[in-house]
Amino acid sequence: MPTAERIDGKAKAAEIAESIRKDVAVLKNERGITPGLAVVIVGHDPASQVYVRNKKRTAESCGFHSVLHELDADTRQDEVLDLIAELNNDPAVHGILVQLPLPKHLDEQLVTQSIVPHKDVDGFHFENIGRLTAGDIDNAFVPCTPAGCMLMIEDQLGRDLSGLNAVIVGRSNIVGKPMAALLLAANATVTICHSRTKELPQVARHADILVAAVGRPEMIRGDWVKPGAVVIDVGINRIEVVTDGEKRHRLTGDVAYEEAANVAAAITPVPGGVGPMTIAMLMANTLKSASS
Ligand SMILES: Nc1nc(=O)c2c([nH]1)NC[C@@H]1CN(c3ccc(C(=O)N[C@@H](CCC(=O)O)C(=O)O)cc3)C=[N+]21
Numbered sequence: 410m411p412t413a414e415r416i417d418g419k420a421k422a423a424e425i426a427e428s429i430r431k432d433v434a435v436l437k438n439e440r441g442i443t444p445g446l447a448v449v450i451v452g453h454d455p456a457s458q459v460y461v462r463n464k465k466r467t468a469e470s471c472g473f474h475s476v477l478h479e480l481d482a483d484t485r486q487d488e489v490l491d492l493i494a495e496l497n498n499d500p501a502v503h504g505i506l507v508q509l510p511l512p513k514h515l516d517e518q519l520v521t522q523s524i525v526p527h528k529d530v531d532g533f534h535f536e537n538i539g540r541l542t543a544g545d546i547d548n549a550f551v552p553c554t555p556a557g558c559m560l561m562i563e564d565q566l567g568r569d570l571s572g573l574n575a576v577i578v579g580r581s582n583i584v585g586k587p588m589a590a591l592l593l594a595a596n597a598t599v600t601i602c603h604s605r606t607k608e609l610p611q612v613a614r615h616a617d618i619l620v621a622a623v624g625r626p627e628m629i630r631g632d633w634v635k636p637g638a639v640v641i642d643v644g645i646n647r648i649e650v651v652t653d654g655e656k657r658h659r660l661t662g663d664v665a666y667e668e669a670a671n672v673a674a675a676i677t678p679v680p681g682g683v684g685p686m687t688i689a690m691l692m693a694n695t696l697k698s699a700s701s
């Protein structure tokens with residue numbers, strides 16, 4: 410029997426969306442502002458299309474103005490940059506998100522840095538990364554996935570993580586690095602691990618807060634987890650399983666859930682954990698942009 414609390418990201422995200430919906434009504438009534446979110450997707454990757462549709466649906470349920478720009482996979486870089494320039498200048502658009510990954514012929518860095526920082530609701534612009542890293546968090550857009558993880562960690566442990574060891578497995582610009590900045594700002598002692606880290610299981614076992622963001626299905630086993638730890642599973646891996654002779658796809662995280670749940674105090678499931686919280690934080694960032 411797993412003893413850990415299952416952290417319900419889906420339910421928490423729904424509560425956040427409900428609260429945003431109320432704030433949007435007030436913003437419309439008092440200032441005549443409707444938050445606007447523009448999502449740009451290039452190409453036809455099925456997983457990306459699922460995420461983008463989720464984002465659009467949630468934005469509409471929050472009362473936002475939501476526009477989806479679907480570009481062909483062979484769209485030229487200058488055409489993408491022209492669209493972003495148009496959205497940068499559109500007063501009805503408060504947030505711009507370009508879905509990653511982009512097709513190989515496009516320069517992701519050039520594209521993400523072309524979004525004006527005050528509409529960069531993904532928090533990928535260097536100005537927002539700089540503010541976050543320098544501790545000017547209130548004036549930054551914080552990347553949505555680590556922001557969502559942080560809210561779930563706060564629910565478990567409070568806002569001051571003094572004396573606690575946080576271990577992040579994964580060093581991406583989108584998750585690992587901003588997650589480290591947020592945990593550090595909350596006074597945790599932070600270790601970032603990656604594929605070149607020696608004796609990873611041993612390092613992980615020191616974690617009071619373990620964040621898994623590697624993109625390898627169920628890599629983190631039960632015996633990597635310190636008893637009583639809070640485990641945040643950022644991984645979203647589609648794996649093939651065979652049930653009754655039929656091939657199916659199943660979603661799984663970077664953590665072997667059942668094993669870890671026997672040791673941890675609390676753990677996020679996949680699906681229904683970090684994913685929905687990521688979308689909720691995108692809505693929160695867009696509302697913040699429209700309000701300021
Ligand atoms: N510019 C940009 N910003 C992003 O924030 C961004 C991105 N590009 N590219 C891809 C990743 C991934 N991502 C997810 C968001 C929600 C779920 C989500 O809602 N997941 C559901 C399950 C959805 C399913 O069935 O696939 C869940 O975990 O419960 C997953 C993944 C945002 N990303």
Ligand SMILES: [Mg+2]
Nearest residue numbers: 531552553554
């Ligand atoms: Mg994000």
